[in-house]
Amino acid sequence: MSIARKMIRFWPLYLMLVPCIIYYVLICYVPMGGVLLAFKDYSFRKGIWGSPWVGLRYFRMFFTSYDFPRLLRNTLIVGFIKCILEFPFAIILALLLNEFKNEKFKKISQTITYLPHFLSTVIIVTMLQRILAPNIGVLNQFIGKLGGDPSTFFLMEPKYFFQLLFSMDLWRNIGWDSIIYLAAISGVDAALYEAASIDGCSKLKKIWHITLPGIRGTIGLLFIMGVGGLLSSGFEQIYLLRTPGNMSVADTLDTFVLQMGLMNGQFGYATAVGLIQGIVGLILVIICNRLSKRFTGVSLW
Amino acid sequence: MRKSIGKRLLAGALVVAMGAAGVTGCSSKANEGAKGEESKTSDNSGKPDTWIADRTITVQAYVDDIGNSLPKDLANTEVMKELTKRTGIKLDIQYTPGDKDSNVMAAQLASGTIPDVIFSYMDDSTRKEFPILLKAAKEGMFADVSGLLKDTKVYSHYLEDKYLPDDSKKNITFREDFKGAAYILPLSVDSEDRSLIYDPQTAYRGGMYIQKAIADKLGIDPTKIRTQDQFYDLLVQIKNGDFKDDNGNPVYPLGPKYWGGSPDTLQYIVPGFTWGVSDGYNLDSNGVIKHEADTDYVFEKINYLRKLLAEGLMNPEFFTMDGTRAEEVSRSHNSAIMADVHNYQDIIYASEDWVPLGPLDDITGNNAKVVHGKKQNGVWAISADAEKPEEILKFFDYLSTPEGQLLCQYGVEGKSYEMKDGKPVLTDEALQKLNDGDKDYLVNNIGAGFGYTGCVFFSFALTNLDNMNNFGENRPGSNSSTTFKRAVEVAKDYPITYRLVPGLDATGYLSADSMAEVKAQMSLLNYKEMIVQAVYAGTDDDAKKIVESFRQQLKAAGNDKFIEYLTELYKKDPSSIDFDKK
Numbered sequence: 001m002s003i004a005r006k007m008i009r010f011w012p013l014y015l016m017l018v019p020c021i022i023y024y025v026l027i028c029y030v031p032m033g034g035v036l037l038a039f040k041d042y043s044f045r046k047g048i049w050g051s052p053w054v055g056l057r058y059f060r061m062f063f064t065s066y067d068f069p070r071l072l073r074n075t076l077i078v079g080f081i082k083c084i085l086e087f088p089f090a091i092i093l094a095l096l097l098n099e100f101k102n103e104k105f106k107k108i109s110q111t112i113t114y115l116p117h118f119l120s121t122v123i124i125v126t127m128l129q130r131i132l133a134p135n136i137g138v139l140n141q142f143i144g145k146l147g148g149d150p151s152t153f154f155l156m157e158p159k160y161f162f163q164l165l166f167s168m169d170l171w172r173n174i175g176w177d178s179i180i181y182l183a184a185i186s187g188v189d190a191a192l193y194e195a196a197s198i199d200g201c202s203k204l205k206k207i208w209h210i211t212l213p214g215i216r217g218t219i220g221l222l223f224i225m226g227v228g229g230l231l232s233s234g235f236e237q238i239y240l241l242r243t244p245g246n247m248s249v250a251d252t253l254d255t256f257v258l259q260m261g262l263m264n265g266q267f268g269y270a271t272a273v274g275l276i277q278g279i280v281g282l283i284l285v286i287i288c289n290r291l292s293k294r295f296t297g298v299s300l301w
Numbered sequence: 302m303r304k305s306i307g308k309r310l311l312a313g314a315l316v317v318a319m320g321a322a323g324v325t326g327c328s329s330k331a332n333e334g335a336k337g338e339e340s341k342t343s344d345n346s347g348k349p350d351t352w353i354a355d356r357t358i359t360v361q362a363y364v365d366d367i368g369n370s371l372p373k374d375l376a377n378t379e380v381m382k383e384l385t386k387r388t389g390i391k392l393d394i395q396y397t398p399g400d401k402d403s404n405v406m407a408a409q410l411a412s413g414t415i416p417d418v419i420f421s422y423m424d425d426s427t428r429k430e431f432p433i434l435l436k437a438a439k440e441g442m443f444a445d446v447s448g449l450l451k452d453t454k455v456y457s458h459y460l461e462d463k464y465l466p467d468d469s470k471k472n473i474t475f476r477e478d479f480k481g482a483a484y485i486l487p488l489s490v491d492s493e494d495r496s497l498i499y500d501p502q503t504a505y506r507g508g509m510y511i512q513k514a515i516a517d518k519l520g521i522d523p524t525k526i527r528t529q530d531q532f533y534d535l536l537v538q539i540k541n542g543d544f545k546d547d548n549g550n551p552v553y554p555l556g557p558k559y560w561g562g563s564p565d566t567l568q569y570i571v572p573g574f575t576w577g578v579s580d581g582y583n584l585d586s587n588g589v590i591k592h593e594a595d596t597d598y599v600f601e602k603i604n605y606l607r608k609l610l611a612e613g614l615m616n617p618e619f620f621t622m623d624g625t626r627a628e629e630v631s632r633s634h635n636s637a638i639m640a641d642v643h644n645y646q647d648i649i650y651a652s653e654d655w656v657p658l659g660p661l662d663d664i665t666g667n668n669a670k671v672v673h674g675k676k677q678n679g680v681w682a683i684s685a686d687a688e689k690p691e692e693i694l695k696f697f698d699y700l701s702t703p704e705g706q707l708l709c710q711y712g713v714e715g716k717s718y719e720m721k722d723g724k725p726v727l728t729d730e731a732l733q734k735l736n737d738g739d740k741d742y743l744v745n746n747i748g749a750g751f752g753y754t755g756c757v758f759f760s761f762a763l764t765n766l767d768n769m770n771n772f773g774e775n776r777p778g779s780n781s782s783t784t785f786k787r788a789v790e791v792a793k794d795y796p797i798t799y800r801l802v803p804g805l806d807a808t809g810y811l812s813a814d815s816m817a818e819v820k821a822q823m824s825l826l827n828y829k830e831m832i833v834q835a836v837y838a839g840t841d842d843d844a845k846k847i848v849e850s851f852r853q854q855l856k857a858a859g860n861d862k863f864i865e866y867l868t869e870l871y872k873k874d875p876s877s878i879d880f881d882k883k
Contacts, residue, residue, distance in 0.1 A: 042411070043440050044410050044411055044413050044436065044437050044440050044442055045413060045440040045441050045442055046440070047413055061818070061821070065822065065857075066822070066853070066854050066857035066858065067825060067854070126623070129623065130626075133618060134617040134618065135617065151617060153617050153618070153837065155621070156617075156621070156837045157837070157839075243620075243621050244564065244620060244621070244827075244829075244830040244831075244833035244834045244837070245621075245833065245834055245837040247830060247834060248834070248847075256825075259824070259825065260821070260824075260825075261407075262404040262407050262408060263401075263403065263404060263407070263429065263824075264429070264432065264820075264821065264824045265407045265411070265432055265433045265436060266821055267411055269821060
């Protein structure tokens with residue numbers, strides 16, 4: 001059936017797609033024209049098109065700036081934590097939840113794990129600040145009761161920053177991220193489990209040989225998309241967790257873009273850095289997609 | 302089949318609903334745009350002398366104090382009704398809340414369109430709003446009012462030789478690179494220079510405050526604590542005194558500032574080690590300009606603070622505590638000393654628990670507060686696209702006439718004040734509401750500024766201030782209000798002196814065109830944050846490494862080029878930079 005015929009036959013579905021397409025064109029693609037700013041000395045009055053070209057000036061400025069290696073290093077570490085390190089935990093949780101026999105307990109556990117996703121970052125960071133406060137925070141009081149030193153100022157010490165970020169992000173997202181895997185697991189053919197049971201397979205073997213291969217496509221797709229964010233550390237959490245004590249590790253490309261663009265009005269410079277992030281993300285997605293296609297057969301396109 | 306038709310209809314309805322929602326979002330904006338353009342020229346016969354035009358002026362304020370005190374129905378407050386009656390002008394004041402007003406301003410100016418008038422914070426040209434405003438002015442976003450000023454009653458003073466503060470004149474309003482044009486107009490400029498006059502009736506007595514009970518118990522006179530050593534000894538005494546807060550916990554000798562921890566408080570707790578008085582820069586004994594980070598003072602400051610922290614003399618969260626908790630530790634008397642608060646904060650004027658401490662001596666051995674002459678507080682500008690900017694200027698000029706100021710600050714005669722012996726006196730009802738802090742009445746009913754306690758816009762938008770001569774008191778109700786009695790007493794009992802050091806902070810000159818790249822790099826450096834980082838470093842060696850790294854960053858950012866530029870400026874006019882030699 002040709003596309004035109006399909007469109008006529010299923011017109012309500014295509015009609016429902018229209019707002020979605022309009023959304024993507026208006027909100028995602030039209031603003032992409034703004035990347036021109038990375039090559040222009042932006043003038044408020046002349047706008048993006050009328051502003052004079054400056055070539056690769058901002059890119060040169062950024063790559064030769066003193067802060068570049070530090071910002072890149074911090075961003076890569078945060079990206080690695082969020083995209084790679086945290087990635088398997090949601091799968092593990094989904095596998096655990098899937099094995100619960102008691103439906104009520106399963107639902108309660110699921111609800112508890114995905115509730116933090118609905119808390120705003122500001123609230124989570126404020127809670128963290130109180131829990132980790134020196135001397136009076138819950139954690140330090142606990143350390144004190146055990147005979148340790150209760151004066152550790154966790155948020156002021158760079159060595160704890162990445163661990164805190166990892167714990168906070170994982171706690172917040174693990175439940176929510178596991179939903180999609182649970183849905184994928186529920187789509188695995190139950191007959192396979194029955195056959196495996198008859199063959200005397202243990203639980204672990206069933207997970208390894210049936211469940212995981214069954215959701216391989218979902219895992220692959222989510223991983224490929226996640227890798228694109230390797231150079232995007234996310235701004236909110238970092239900005240809120242940043243203190244003068246940990247700023248050496250908490251300054252990332254995202255906070256840099258905010259500082260340069262909005263706080264200092266250097267729109268061209270900030271756009272150039274944002275563009276670098278986007279391009280690197282796109283390249284990583286393409287590489288991952290190719291590798292994934294070659295070795296596992298799973299790919300985005 | 303019936304099901305299928307139902308689904309199709311539902312799909313169609315959903316699409317229409319989504320489309321309608323999108324269109325509604327656009328259309329409301331279009332209406333707003335049309336509203337700002339409303340302007341009618343009409344026959345002025347039968348209108349008062351103060352009549353300007355029957356039009357609406359749309360104002361965008363990048364000032365949270367204005368945004369937080371906007372009346373629910375501005376057009377129907379007593380003040381606005383009277384203003385419209387006198388001038389014909391209606392105001393539409395808009396405020397967009399955001400992370401920071403300066404960020405909102407940058408984003409809105411970058412969009413290329415602004416309403417008739419914008420208002421912004423601006424004490425001087427070193428504020429971070431200024432480069433954005435300067436860029437907008439240079440690119441022709443604001444109307445040039447230089448030719449209109451001479452025809453105004455109040456703003457014409459700005460053309461007088463010594464009227465505007467030096468910085469306002471040279472760097473903000475009448476900049477050389479504006480070539481005679483004037484785009485940005487300062488606000489809250491005193492009619493005369495009173496910067497060296499300490500008046501307890503109006504003085505904000507800021508800085509450190511100590512619990513009176515602790516000072517009495519230790520038998521110390523808080524005003525006699527002047528040096529860093531004396532301050533350290535006092536903190537040790539407090540620690541050894543085993544004082545407890547309201548919850549029975551031991552007090553921290555030095556707590557954060559009342560409004561939340563911040564590196565800004567360094568100016569009060571270590572002024573004796575603050576060599577870089579000009580925002581980090583100063584002249585050394587050989588007359589060479591340096592950044593404090595390149596001197597040994599940086600280590601003296603860091604070591605002193607590390608000692609306070611290591612010995613438990615300051616709250617470990619001194620620099621980072623959020624506002625809510627900082628208020629909590631102050632109110633529960635958990636801090637023996639608050640690093641910064643002032644006498645017009647209720648924790649000070651509503652009880653007798655706290656008294657000012659110090660101030661400590663600065664690097665020159667003097668504890669007088671350094672002032673730089675006349676000041677401004679805020680700026681405004683008219684959009685280049687606004688219709689008839691002369692009407693807009695005339696309106697804001699009227700607000701700053703004695704008659705306009707009286708209306709803006711006190712409201713309408715007979716309703717919120719009466720005239721006695723030629724001076725306004727608040728009515729009993731208005732005074733009561735002011736004393737009770739009844740903001741709803743002050744803002745939504747009267748809508749006057751009441752010295753920044755009512756509708757702040759009408760206090761903020763004024764200039765050529767001389768409240769004592771015009772109204773017989775420095776703020777509405779201050780002669781008869783009981784609320785701030787203790788605030789005035791504190792200012793009277795613990796006076797400070799002022800010392801004039803002319804000039805602008807060195808970093809103000811980063812806004813020069815030739816310094817654009819240096820400024821971009823320098824804006825990523827924060828000296829005070831580096832100090833705090835070093836204070837919390839694990840070892841002294843780590844602290845040294847942090848300082849060394851900052852020195853390298855400073856150099857890489859183009860500090861040498863900047864110092865060269867400053868040296869040139871200073872040679873030409875030593876009063877242009879506020880260096881203060883020991």
